[in-house]
Amino acid sequence: MMHLLLFALISLIKTIGLIFVIILPMVSYTVYAERRVSAMIQDRLGPNRVGIPLTLFGFQKDIPFFGLVQPIADAVKLLLKEDFTPNHVNKFYYCLAPACAMAPSMMALAVIPFGSQLWGEPMVVANVNIGVLWVFAVSSLGVYGIVLAGWSSNSKYPFLGGIRSSSQMISYELSLALSVIPIFMICGTLNLPEIVRYQTVHGWLISPIWLNGISLFPPSINGQEIMRSFDFLKFLLWIPLFISFIVFTISMFAETNRLPFDLPEAETELVGGYHTEYSSMKFALFFLGEYAAMIVGSAVIVTLFFGGWHVPFLPTTLVDPYTFWGVILGLIHIAAFFFKVALLLFFFIWVRWTLPRFRYDQLMRLGWYFFIEIALVNVFIVAVILPFMRR
Amino acid sequence: MPYIVARPKLNFSEKAYLPAIFSGLGITLRHFLDILSGKKKVTMQYPEEKWDAKLPAHYRGAPTLVTDEYGRERCVACQLCEFICPPRAITIHPGEIPLENRWRKVEKFPQEFEIDMIRCIYCGLCEEVCPEQAIFLRKDYAITGLTRKEMVHDKKKLYEMGGVMTGLVNKWNDKK
Amino acid sequence: MSPLLFWIFAAIMLVFGGMVVIHRNPVASALSLVVSFLALAALFVSLDAYFIGVIQILVYAGAVMVLFLFIIMLLDLKAELRRRPNLPAVCGGFVVIFLFIVAIAEVSFRFQGGDASFQPIAQGPQGDIWHVGMILFQRYNIALQVVGTLILVASIGVVVLSKRELK
Numbered sequence: 035m036m037h038l039l040l041f042a043l044i045s046l047i048k049t050i051g052l053i054f055v056i057i058l059p060m061v062s063y064t065v066y067a068e069r070r071v072s073a074m075i076q077d078r079l080g081p082n083r084v085g086i087p088l089t090l091f092g093f094q095k096d097i098p099f100f101g102l103v104q105p106i107a108d109a110v111k112l113l114l115k116e117d118f119t120p121n122h123v124n125k126f127y128y129c130l131a132p133a134c135a136m137a138p139s140m141m142a143l144a145v146i147p148f149g150s151q152l153w154g155e156p157m158v159v160a161n162v163n164i165g166v167l168w169v170f171a172v173s174s175l176g177v178y179g180i181v182l183a184g185w186s187s188n189s190k191y192p193f194l195g196g197i198r199s200s201s202q203m204i205s206y207e208l209s210l211a212l213s214v215i216p217i218f219m220i221c222g223t224l225n226l227p228e229i230v231r232y233q234t235v236h237g238w239l240i241s242p243i244w245l246n247g248i249s250l251f252p253p254s255i256n257g258q259e260i261m262r263s264f265d266f267l268k269f270l271l272w273i274p275l276f277i278s279f280i281v282f283t284i285s286m287f288a289e290t291n292r293l294p295f296d297l298p299e300a301e302t303e304l305v306g307g308y309h310t311e312y313s314s315m316k317f318a319l320f321f322l323g324e325y326a327a328m329i330v331g332s333a334v335i336v337t338l339f340f341g342g343w344h345v346p347f348l349p350t351t352l353v354d355p356y357t358f359w360g361v362i363l364g365l366i367h368i369a370a371f372f373f374k375v376a377l378l379l380f381f382f383i384w385v386r387w388t389l390p391r392f393r394y395d396q397l398m399r400l401g402w403y404f405f406i407e408i409a410l411v412n413v414f415i416v417a418v419i420l421p422f423m424r425r
Numbered sequence: 426m427p428y429i430v431a432r433p434k435l436n437f438s439e440k441a442y443l444p445a446i447f448s449g450l451g452i453t454l455r456h457f458l459d460i461l462s463g464k465k466k467v468t469m470q471y472p473e474e475k476w477d478a479k480l481p482a483h484y485r486g487a488p489t490l491v492t493d494e495y496g497r498e499r500c501v502a503c504q505l506c507e508f509i510c511p512p513r514a515i516t517i518h519p520g521e522i523p524l525e526n527r528w529r530k531v532e533k534f535p536q537e538f539e540i541d542m543i544r545c546i547y548c549g550l551c552e553e554v555c556p557e558q559a560i561f562l563r564k565d566y567a568i569t570g571l572t573r574k575e576m577v578h579d580k581k582k583l584y585e586m587g588g589v590m591t592g593l594v595n596k597w598n599d600k601k
Numbered sequence: 602m603s604p605l606l607f608w609i610f611a612a613i614m615l616v617f618g619g620m621v622v623i624h625r626n627p628v629a630s631a632l633s634l635v636v637s638f639l640a641l642a643a644l645f646v647s648l649d650a651y652f653i654g655v656i657q658i659l660v661y662a663g664a665v666m667v668l669f670l671f672i673i674m675l676l677d678l679k680a681e682l683r684r685r686p687n688l689p690a691v692c693g694g695f696v697v698i699f700l701f702i703v704a705i706a707e708v709s710f711r712f713q714g715g716d717a718s719f720q721p722i723a724q725g726p727q728g729d730i731w732h733v734g735m736i737l738f739q740r741y742n743i744a745l746q747v748v749g750t751l752i753l754v755a756s757i758g759v760v761v762l763s764k765r766e767l768k
Contacts, residue, residue, distance in 0.1 A: 074460040077456055077468075078468060171655045171658040175658070178667070184674075
């Protein structure tokens with residue numbers, strides 16, 4: 035009983051720490067980063083004013099602080115706005131939809147290892163064997179929020195947005211799931227912490243240049259073994275893995291409704307798409323849900339391809355994780371994970387402000403004609419290579 | 426008769442999108458880095474940096490009234506500006522100049538001259554229409570106030586902003 | 602997993618299963634079915650069958666029901682009208698329910714293994730996915746290949762049919 039209580043307490047601390055201390059601030063600062071980066075790409079400056087408002091307390095000047103307080107101002111604005119509910123909507127589903135949009139991305143975080151360990155406790159909320167399947171399952175539920183919003187708003191543009199979103203997400207879920215199968219074939223597990231551990235030994239799946247390479251030969255100090263691990267087979271599996279990285283990343287763009295695939299909310303054609311009829315905090319939930327989905331997507335990409343929390347040239351574990359340096363190492367791993375996520379988020383933003391939106395038939399063509407076929411062939415290639423490497 | 430535009434034949438690298446996408450990403454990244462490093466500067470940080478010095482002579486800021494070198498108010502309360510003002514921002518209450526005054530022959534002067542700066546559209550028609558060269562659009566553009574009343578410029582305020590304007594035509598001096 | 606959670610999830614599943622029939626609005630019915638699926642997935646997880654539970658969510662709640670919803674919305678089905686129940690249909694319904702309950706009671710009273718406790722299957726580091734894979738690809742390999750071919754043929758057939766429709 036005591037053991038169960040302790041387990042529940044630790045899980046609760048991890049969940050709260052992850053979601054409220056790291057992810058939600060990260061979501062709001064991703065919005066800030068989006069505004070700043072987009073501004074700079076367009077030769078503007080973006081919000082750089084909102085700081086500590088000293089003038090409210092009678093001082094001469096505010097401290098601008100690079101506008102880092104902007105997300106708080108945004109949140110206050112969104113919370114204090116009038117929560118307008120149009121008369122023609124289906125009230126219950128109209129209120130349910132924003133929650134359905136936000137919750138799945140938060141749930142998907144449960145299986146992602148965001149650090150190695152702290153005080154011997156693995157830094158993942160739920161260490162389950164189904165790992166990435168859980169992420170796909172939960173994020174596939176995210177479409178309900180958008181579809182419900184589109185349907186319950188009871189007007190044309192949101193409805194079109196909802197319809198587009200549902201067909202887009204179903205189409206790209208296929209290539210999303212198919213493209214990562216090579217990873218599981220190579221690592222032999224679906225468990226995300228295990229995949230990260232595999233990468234700490236064999237090198238990141240995106241670029242296995244250091245460490246042992248994705249050779250599947252057991253690491254050994256025996257001279258012959260090292261010679262063998264340096265042969266060309268070491269990098270042979272890297273080619274299909276790189277293909278699966280590209281397919282997975284692009285499908286992730288489509289799955290999170292980011293430009294160039296943001297057809298469900300295409301402003302120029304559908305006004306605001308599925309959230310046209312929403313205002314105030316309900317709108318904010320859609321907005322934050324989109325960014326949370328983006329963060330989860332980046333976290334999955336980091337976990338699968340960029341070695342998760344692994345920092346090259348740094349030990350993965352110390353002998354005793356309870357010492358000061360053990361804790362520091364654990365914190366460095368957590369920081370490394372979120373640093374990589376932040377870099378990927380920058381990539382997401384960068385792509386958004388570079389590429390124009392696809393047309394709907396182009397989007398569907400890309401998904402059904404190319405990505406699914408590429409992913410299937412990729413699986414086949416890995417299946418052919420693997421028996422030769424296992425020996 | 427429809428005009429059919431021939432679709433250009435794309436070669437493989439164009440069909441694959443990726444080269445174009447990467448060159449696009451390169452362009453946006455260059456812009457991002459130029460602004461981030463401060464190499465390129467486009468934006469003027471408004472309250473700290475102003476372009477007041479670079480304003481052209483014909484800039485249309487707030488309309489003001491001017492006095493001439495004799496200290497005479499040039500406005501004769503003809504009410505043409507009030508008449509032409511498109512948003513009807515100007516209100517003039519004319520008065521008669523008393524007999525003993527040096528400028529008796531001008532006959533009229535504005536007892537009250539109000540420009541509602543909430544209504545004013547800075548079109549400059551008042552300046553153009555004025556036969557006495559009494560109203561000018563100056564370079565003040567940051568007209569603010571906390572109440573509606575503050576935003577209505579009365580005669581005193583208008584003369585304060587306009588000041589003295591010399592070298593204008595003085596038709597009332599010569600003919601006695 | 603404690604029996605309390607089992608009862609909670611079983612109750613959710615049954616209540617929302619009932620709602621599928623009771624609701625007059627087709628969208629509400631479809632969504633109730635989704636909730637019912639989620640509760641069913643929770644029951645699978647309680648049996649340590651994580652893989653089946655997640656596949657339940659991924660395939661049924663995440664894909665099949667989205668398609669259902671998609672179609673319901675596209676066809677713009679209105680809520681059904683309330684009709685007066687006719688007597689023979691109601692009687693027939695009650696008879697069917699009665700027979701169903703009898704059948705369930707018969708099976709559950711005959712079933713001896715209900716009290717026996719079984720070894721958990723999914724032990725070891727590989728977990729239940731490994732077991733599912735082993736069984737599928739060793740014992741039922743031919744059946745699996747046949748089903749796979751069948752689905753392939755079906756999907757090719759769909760493509761051919763939809764292409765012909767376009768002309």
